[in-house]
Amino acid sequence: xIVPRWGFVGLLAVAGLALWLxxxxxxxxxxxxxxxxxxxxxxxxxxxxxxAISRMPRGEVDQISPGEWKAWVGLGFMLVAVIYFVSNxxxxxxxxxxxxxxxxxxxxxxxxxxxxxxxxxxxxxxRWQGEVEEDERDRQIVKHGREWGYGAISxxxxxxxxxxxxxxxxxxxxxxxxxxxxxxxxxxxxxxLVEYVAVVLLHWRDRR
Amino acid sequence: xSAGSFADESGAMSKAxxxxxxxxxLLLIAAGYMGWLWWSSWPDTEVLRRNANLFGQWLNWLVIxxxxxxxxxKLRGPKEPLADxxxxxINGEARxxxxxxxxxxxxxxxxxxxxxxxxxxxxPPWMSLAMMSMLALALLVDAGCRIVRYRxxx
Numbered sequence: 001x002i003v004p005r006w007g008f009v010g011l012l013a014v015a016g017l018a019l020w021l022x023x024x025x026x027x028x029x030x031x032x033x034x035x036x037x038x039x040x041x042x043x044x045x046x047x048x049x050x051x052a053i054s055r056m057p058r059g060e061v062d063q064i065s066p067g068e069w070k071a072w073v074g075l076g077f078m079l080v081a082v083i084y085f086v087s088n089x090x091x092x093x094x095x096x097x098x099x100x101x102x103x104x105x106x107x108x109x110x111x112x113x114x115x116x117x118x119x120x121x122x123x124x125x126x127r128w129q130g131e132v133e134e135d136e137r138d139r140q141i142v143k144h145g146r147e148w149g150y151g152a153i154s155x156x157x158x159x160x161x162x163x164x165x166x167x168x169x170x171x172x173x174x175x176x177x178x179x180x181x182x183x184x185x186x187x188x189x190x191x192x193l194v195e196y197v198a199v200v201l202l203h204w205r206d207r208r
Numbered sequence: 209x210s211a212g213s214f215a216d217e218s219g220a221m222s223k224a225x226x227x228x229x230x231x232x233x234l235l236l237i238a239a240g241y242m243g244w245l246w247w248s249s250w251p252d253t254e255v256l257r258r259n260a261n262l263f264g265q266w267l268n269w270l271v272i273x274x275x276x277x278x279x280x281x282k283l284r285g286p287k288e289p290l291a292d293x294x295x296x297x298i299n300g301e302a303r304x305x306x307x308x309x310x311x312x313x314x315x316x317x318x319x320x321x322x323x324x325x326x327x328x329x330x331x332p333p334w335m336s337l338a339m340m341s342m343l344a345l346a347l348l349v350d351a352g353c354r355i356v357r358y359r360x361x362x
Contacts, residue, residue, distance in 0.1 A: 096322055143300040150307035153314065154346075157339050165336030175332045177321045184318035188311055 007052075011045045018042035019080065022109075023087040035084075039109045042080060043116040050120050067138035068203040069124055071145075075196035077117040081110055082189050085182075092182040093174060100178070141202045149195030156187035221358075224295035226281050228354035234274055235351055239344035241266070246337045298357045306350030313342040 021038030050073065064072075084106070091102040160183060164175060282290065291299065317338065321330060 140300075143304060146304045146307050147300065150303050150310070153307070153310055154343060157310070157314065157343050161336040161339035161343075163336075164332035164339075167332075172332050177330065180332070180335060181318040181321045184314050188314055188318075191307075191311070 008049065011049050014045045015042055018045060019083070022080070022084050033105065035088075035105065035109050036112075039084075039112050043113070043120075046076065046116070047120055047123070050124050053124070064207075065135075065138060065203065066125075067134055067141065068200065068207075070121065071196050071199040071203060073117070073121055073124060075193070075200050077113060078189060078193040078196055081113055082186070082193050084109065084113075085186055085189060089182070089186070092179045093176060094178075096178050103178070103182075137206065141199055141206070144202055145195040145199035148198035149191040152194035153187055153191035156190060160184070160187070222292075222295065223281055223289075224291045224298075225355075225358045227278065227290070228351055228358060230274070230277050230281070232348065232351035232355055234270060235344055235348040238270060239341065239348050242337065242341040242344055246334075246341050249334070249337070298354055301357065302350045302353035305353045306346045309349040310342065310346035313346065317342065 018038040018041035021034045021041065053069075088102075088106050091100065091106060094100060095103070160180075164172065164180070317335075321335070
């Protein structure tokens with residue numbers, strides 16, 4: 001095993017520190033953007049953990065299907081992305097995408113997270129190279145998960161539409177175009193998060 | 209043709225397919241109405257707020273018609289379950305397509321609200337109507353996919 005069991009506890013502590021830097025830490029520390037530092041720390045912790053898992057001997061983790069691993073990785077990244085996005089939602093209240101440096105910084109960090117997710121998924125995928133990665137049961141579970149995601153984005157769109165359509169104008173001062181655009185993106189992210197939660201839970205229930 | 213004869217004569221059509229046609233018809237009306245309200249009111253952005261009562265009444269009637277039709281299909285058709293394994297597979301596939309359609313529309317709208325020149329006219333109430341139209345369109349895609357899969361199963 002590349003990382004001993006206590007090493008995973010250490011990685012978890014690093015991930016916790018990274019999450020704190022992302023969500024609740026000061027915006028700058030010693031001239032360094034803490035959001036960016038937190039994202040780099042988190043991505044590295046996830047990379048080491050997933051690399052160690054992908055190198056584990058057969059049998060230790062093989063009772064978990066590739067589809068379930070994929071869902072766990074997606075759930076982890078999407079959860080971090082949603083928490084980070086929501087904790088910084090107030091920066092989207094002013095300006096637009098071209099004249100709001102704080103929003104651009106958050107966008108850059110989210111893109112970094114997306115790239116890391118893609119790379120890490122391919123690292124994990126190499127473990128099952130040449131094997132069947134998805135069977136009928138996995139496809140059914142993914143389909144059910146999508147239905148949950150569909151429901152989540154529908155509820156989000158209806159809620160936002162009712163809020164914008166029936167609120168008095170003086171209560172909609174926060175609703176700049178930039179904010180509404182980003183709330184729609186948040187809805188998409190939450191929908192995919194719900195989809196991953198459903199897929200993970202369905203896999204877990206199926207294994208029991 | 210009455211609803212009863214529709215249910216009796218179409219032996220080849222399952223209850224789930226009838227429901228798909230019903231959803232498609234009602235959603236076509238809903239999406240058409242909202243789309244028309246949306247485009248015809250441009251750049252008047254207060255149309256939804258001004259017509260809230262009319263909108264509510266119209267929505268109530270649509271729901272009543274939907275419930276009555278589903279009840280009629282359940283009652284008048286042969287004694288079979290509302291959905292079997294094939295119907296569930298078709299529904300799942302259609303919902304996946306509906307989800308994809310809604311996700312694309314939401315993403316496009318999130319990008320388009322930043323376009324310069326639109327911002328003065330695209331106000332929150334107008335966006336609200338656009339969002340409801342998007343949802344109706346996604347549900348229409350969902351129902352349309354079900355009909356396509358029933359009619360052309362290959």
